[in-house]
Amino acid sequence: MTAHAEMTEMSLPLGPGDIADEVIRRHESLLRGREAFDPIWEEVAQYMGPAYSGFTARPGHPRKQREDLVDSTARRAANVFAAGMLSGVSSPSQRWFRLGMQDRGLAEAPGARAWLQEVEDIAYRVLSHCGFYPQQTLGYHQAGLFGWQCLYVDEDPGQPGTGVRFRALPLHEVCIAENFHGEVDTVFRSFRLTARQATQKWGEANLSDALRRALHRRGNSDEEFDFLHAVYPRRDSGSPGDTDRGKSAESVAGKSLGTQGGETLRPYVSVYLERVSRRIVATGGYAELPYIVTRSHRLPGTPYSYSPGTEALADAKMINEMKRLILEAGQLAVAPPYLVPDDGFVGRFSFEPRAMNYYRRGDGNSLADFGPLSIGGDPRFSWELLSATKEDINEAFFVDLFLAIKSRISQGGAPTAMEVAELAGERMFLLGPMLVNQQQENFRRLFDRLFRLLDRRGELPPPPPDLAGRSLDVDYVSPLMLAQQETRTNAVLRTYAEVGGIASVSPQVLDLFDHDENVRLVLEQRGFPQTGVRSRSDVAALRELREQAAAGEKLGEVLEDLAQTAGQAMGSAPVPGSANSVTRGDGTQQEAVAAPKVGGPEPTESNGNTERR
Secondary structure (H helix, E strand, O other): OOOOHHHOOOOOOOOHHHHHHHHHHHHHHHHHHOOOOHHHHHHHHHHHOHHHOOOOOOOOOOOOOOOOOOOOHHHHHHHHHHHHHHHHHOOOOOOOEEEEEOOHHHHHOOOHHHHHHHHHHHHHHHHHHOOHHHHHHHHHHHHHHHOEEEEEEEEOOOOOOOOEEEEEOOHHHEEEEEOOOOOEEEEEEEEEEEHHHHHHHHOHHHOOHHHHHHHHOOOOOOOEEEEEEEEEEHHHHOOOOHHHOOOOOOOOOOOEOOOOOOOOOOOEEEEEEEOOOOEEEEEEEEOOOOEEEEEOEEOOOOOOEEOHHHHHHHHHHHHHHHHHHHHHHHHHHHOOOEEEEEOOOOOOOOOOOOOEEEEEOOOOOOHHHOEEOOOOOOHHHHHHHHHHHHHHHHHHOOHHHHHHHHHHHHOOOOOOHHHHHHHHOHHHHHHHHHHHHHHHHHHHHHHHHHHHHHHHOOOOOOOOHHHOOOEEEEEEOOHHHHHHOHHHHHHHHHHHHHHHHHHHHOHHHHHHOOHHHHHHHHHHHOOOOHHHOOOHHHHHHHHHHHHHHHHHHHHHHHHHHHHHHHHHHHOOOOOOOOOOEEEOOOOOEEEOOOOOOOOOOOOEEEOOEEEOO
């Protein structure tokens, strides 16, 4: 499948000019819905991440910033947030998700465990080789600053063996809209490409005359042009064929996998157009929304979100002003302005460091008239307030939590979910909603999109017969995700500890518990490797063998006891060659039977042996 194979079909009742006009009108409407947030996000970017500016003006050089910004607390806190989220939620150095079946019993089917492990390994390899983790870091950074992120996931034939491309988009390029259920289903993106880049993407024949002229003018192939990409549900376009939506069924996380195919009309329309000329350069469709939009905290009445950055904006402004005043006070303390007597003040009075202010003193000037100007003020109060404000900013970005986890990692190895929960305390309670949204809006759609792409490309192994057409599930086993579920594990462990005292008096109370399932729950919550846990069928077979071995050992003990009892009943065995033994005709020894005495008692039977008296 080529890079644009998903975008080969387009069935719209409108002409190209009408489509372009409708797309531009919709984009302008979505921009108006974002107007209230743009100035706030621009301020957040200026104080905390200049590289992400561009909401109210064309973005400038990322290294250029306002000269009046003298404090970097908020910027460093945002960096810690992005790094902490990557390490604690989707670390490239450890396994942070695990594949299973929605029907847990199917995981015990023949070949299921090996197939799930193979598909899981493929997913990890694709995420690592196709640049997912650097792009996800940028996404976390924007989620911390602006409260949302947008990751573009599409095919890339230039990637050998995987063919998937990830890209975190600058949010000033993106507008979104929700469906009735509050899910993002519409994304419009405005961006710039050079004439050379546009030719590489769509071919010269699909470009406007102005762009082609720039391409062939010497030195103008790098001239930039504005483009717009619109992706929205096909049913919103008024096109026929909506009933064909979703006919192909390769997917993950609630869908089926392993049945390749494709729709004649995919459920999402895709339109690329050149903005100035209004020329449509490409049309098509997507089987899934290629833009993965994640909101940190939902706001009512808008598809957008608030963020740690917006919460800390006032503190970032205040700490910047306080630090500027403290620096000025320090300069004045080290190099204060001076008073110099004269016939009167000459010129304007200056409070700049080392300034000389001349004034009229009259007759009789002395050395006491020459000296620094007393400014006053208590810088200690300013430092205390600045330190408190810095703590507020760090708290908004969960810096204390992420640095505690970093400290634990530096001691050796990744922390367990229990250790994270102990380190975090109430901070995990506040971080919870953001983690839930990452799981539901980000990773659920990410894996759905990723596995569909890989399956359509034939890069996934065929599933075992029992799993064909069945639904996969994704469990998240990173430390921060597991720490959210730590209460379940703690409930099991605390209950066993509390019941232990009762069980010492009445052991039968332990029959109330399914010990196997409880241990499996603890292992799962602790992130124990799935390959290190025996399946239920293997455990049952092992226990059956153990019971058979125990039964055989018990039988041997019984037979040994019987033999000892029989030997005791027969008395001591005769020694060969003794007076009590005789030799048979075949040479074997036999106990001699004493002749009965005349008039003595008749032989009696005892324990199956003939006893002579």
